[in-house]
Amino acid sequence: MSEIRTRYHDNNPILVGIGNPWRRDDGLGPSFVQEIQRRSIWKGEFRVVPGEMLMILDILESFCRSKEKIVFIDAYACTVNEGVPSKNAVTSYPIVLDRWQNLKSHQIWNTSMSTHGWGLAEALNMAETLGQIPEKIFILAIPGYDFNYGEGLSCPALKQLEIATEEFVKFLEKVKLDA
Amino acid sequence: MKQKTIKVDYLARVEGEGALWIDIDGENVKQVKLKIFEPPRFFEAFLRGRAYTEAPDITARICGICPVAYQMSAVHALENIIQIKLPNPLRDLRRLLYCGEWIESHGLHIFMLHAPDFLGYPDAIQMAKDHGDIVKMGLQLKKIGNEIVKLVGGREIHPINVKVGGFYKLPKRQELLSLRGPLEGAIGNIQNAMDWVSRLNFFPFKMEYELVSLANDSEYPMNEGRIISNRGLNIDVADFEKHFEEQHVEHSNALHCIHKGYDSYLVGPMARFNLHFSKLSVDLQRMAFNAGLDIPCYNPFQSIVVRLIELAYALHEALRIVDVWQDPGAPAVDINMQPGVGFAATEAPRGLLYHRYEINDQGNIVEARIIPPTSQNQKQIENDLFHFVPTQLNQSDEELTLRCEQAVRNYDPCISCATHFLKMHIRREPVGV
Numbered sequence: 001m002s003e004i005r006t007r008y009h010d011n012n013p014i015l016v017g018i019g020n021p022w023r024r025d026d027g028l029g030p031s032f033v034q035e036i037q038r039r040s041i042w043k044g045e046f047r048v049v050p051g052e053m054l055m056i057l058d059i060l061e062s063f064c065r066s067k068e069k070i071v072f073i074d075a076y077a078c079t080v081n082e083g084v085p086s087k088n089a090v091t092s093y094p095i096v097l098d099r100w101q102n103l104k105s106h107q108i109w110n111t112s113m114s115t116h117g118w119g120l121a122e123a124l125n126m127a128e129t130l131g132q133i134p135e136k137i138f139i140l141a142i143p144g145y146d147f148n149y150g151e152g153l154s155c156p157a158l159k160q161l162e163i164a165t166e167e168f169v170k171f172l173e174k175v176k177l178d179a
Numbered sequence: 180m181k182q183k184t185i186k187v188d189y190l191a192r193v194e195g196e197g198a199l200w201i202d203i204d205g206e207n208v209k210q211v212k213l214k215i216f217e218p219p220r221f222f223e224a225f226l227r228g229r230a231y232t233e234a235p236d237i238t239a240r241i242c243g244i245c246p247v248a249y250q251m252s253a254v255h256a257l258e259n260i261i262q263i264k265l266p267n268p269l270r271d272l273r274r275l276l277y278c279g280e281w282i283e284s285h286g287l288h289i290f291m292l293h294a295p296d297f298l299g300y301p302d303a304i305q306m307a308k309d310h311g312d313i314v315k316m317g318l319q320l321k322k323i324g325n326e327i328v329k330l331v332g333g334r335e336i337h338p339i340n341v342k343v344g345g346f347y348k349l350p351k352r353q354e355l356l357s358l359r360g361p362l363e364g365a366i367g368n369i370q371n372a373m374d375w376v377s378r379l380n381f382f383p384f385k386m387e388y389e390l391v392s393l394a395n396d397s398e399y400p401m402n403e404g405r406i407i408s409n410r411g412l413n414i415d416v417a418d419f420e421k422h423f424e425e426q427h428v429e430h431s432n433a434l435h436c437i438h439k440g441y442d443s444y445l446v447g448p449m450a451r452f453n454l455h456f457s458k459l460s461v462d463l464q465r466m467a468f469n470a471g472l473d474i475p476c477y478n479p480f481q482s483i484v485v486r487l488i489e490l491a492y493a494l495h496e497a498l499r500i501v502d503v504w505q506d507p508g509a510p511a512v513d514i515n516m517q518p519g520v521g522f523a524a525t526e527a528p529r530g531l532l533y534h535r536y537e538i539n540d541q542g543n544i545v546e547a548r549i550i551p552p553t554s555q556n557q558k559q560i561e562n563d564l565f566h567f568v569p570t571q572l573n574q575s576d577e578e579l580t581l582r583c584e585q586a587v588r589n590y591d592p593c594i595s596c597a598t599h600f601l602k603m604h605i606r607r608e609p610v611g612v
Binding site for chain 2: 052054055057058122125126129131
């Protein structure tokens with residue numbers, strides 16, 4: 001079967017923000033991409049996808065061929081700790097994973113806002129099964145609190161976005177991903 | 180037989196949130212309830228007071244799998260108010276867009292959602308370990324559908340290029356021709372898919388259905404036509420609500436639709452295939468026979484084969500349109516909306532999708548009515564299970580549960596449309612209690 005391929009520039013890493021901005025904090029991925037674009041601290045490409053497994057698979061397949069580096073940014077569901085902190089409290093912290101398999105041990109594994117319950121974790125699992133997994137995948141998982149219908153990040157998610165951005169800058173300095 | 184309760188808390192591979200409850204008394208099924216508890220989404224209320232021009236984009240948000248269907252039913256109903264007919268190139272482009280959605284939706288269901296049932300896997304990821312070629316085939320087909328929707332509709336999910344009167348922007352002919360290679364490749368490969376799907380094991384189970392679909396003179400139904408059934412119904416779309424009725428049932432947030440004076444009915448691929456077999460090409464008819472389908476086909480478990488025939492049809496139809504399409508110049512005809520009521524039904528991948536709109540003299544929507552295919556099929560799904568379960572009572576509870584889930588997935592139900600996982604309970608009571 002002749003194939004349709006999504007083209008990406010070779011030799012450029014890609015930053016992929018995953019999420020649906022109309023499900024409140026699920027929009028952390030797209031918001032993070034916007035923030036990084038605004039700060040001009042990423043020399044690679046950007047992409048925003050709504051979390052649909054097949055769209056993520058498409059990106060993985062394309063990058064599998066060029067053996068390039070890919071960073072996924074996604075929200076994970078963070079439950080507020082007992083003691084009921086104030087509405088603006090920030091609980092938990094962004095997580096940077098340099099082995100996507102570690103995803104399974106984090107709550108993000110169960111945070112799919114996508115159709116049929118398929119999200120990033122399922123896409124990575126499927127891509128590995130099909131032999132279409134790129135060499136280097138990094139995941140930045142940002143805690144989200146409110147995944148109900150509606151626009152705009154919750155207050156603690158906005159704070160998490162700020163923390164995640166700073167963490168990402170440090171991460172880039174360490175691994176020189178976009179060099 | 181001892182009393183038992185079988186509980187499955189998560190039935191995956193359907194879109195939306197629901198549950199299934201089956202009470203079995205000895206060898207009799209006492210009741211089957213497809214409980215759709217996904218909250219009502221109030222789209223009809225959202226539409227009230229909005230400009231008629233907003234309807235295609237608002238309704239597209241009802242579903243991420245079949246947004247084109249909602250856009251098509253919306254624009255056709257609104258165009259029905261002013262009785263406009265689009266030039267053929269625009270009509271063809273809408274049909275091409277719809278082909279893209281059928282390819283996407285059927286590809287997803289056949290290869291990723293339904294196939295694991297037949298091959299004995301809990302999901303497509305597990306299935307891919309042993310049948311990676313099948314999964315890759317499905318992904319590739321779905322990608323072709325996505326590309327069509329992206330090119331004609333503006334983006335893969337929730338397209339934004341459809342408007343009352345046509346489109347906002349036309350694709351370039353050269354862009355359409357870029358679809359040729361992938362479409363031809365997929366058509367060349369479809370026989371392999373058919374060979375695979377025809378070797379699956381199907382339960383020997385048949386139902387007597389009232390089959391309902393659109394009917395258009397010369398073509399396999401998609402965007403327009405009258406509403407017909409295999410029991411003599413032949414009505415204008417405007418008369419849909421005189422013949423079909425939505426009923427509230429306690430256990431579901433989706434309304435049950437019935438044929439007034441009759442009962443449940445079936446919409447979707449099996450209805451279209453059986454009612455319009457003659458409109459398929461000889462090659463596709465032969466493919467259906469060679470796959471072992473009876474014509475008409477009344478075994479719902481063979482819907483996976485029927486869906487593949489429809490997918491093949493959509494590939495051929497898309498290629499035909501790509502080859503003949505000529506740029507009409509203007510992307511849309513001028514619209515002078517008038518107050519009135521308009522009706523339309525189109526064939527979503529899962530079946531007939533009915534829309535009605537009343538527009539006031541400001542061009543705003545006064546009332547909207549949307550009846551999606553899954554709510555039309557909901558009672559039929561329950562009826563299928565009511566008759567299927569007694570044939571499977573010798574199975575273990577675990578196996579029976581799996582088979583019931585498969586029976587639900589025969590319909591590729593989109594619960595989000597009708598109102599995301601399905602919880603299932605089977606309760607058995609001893610004989611004679």
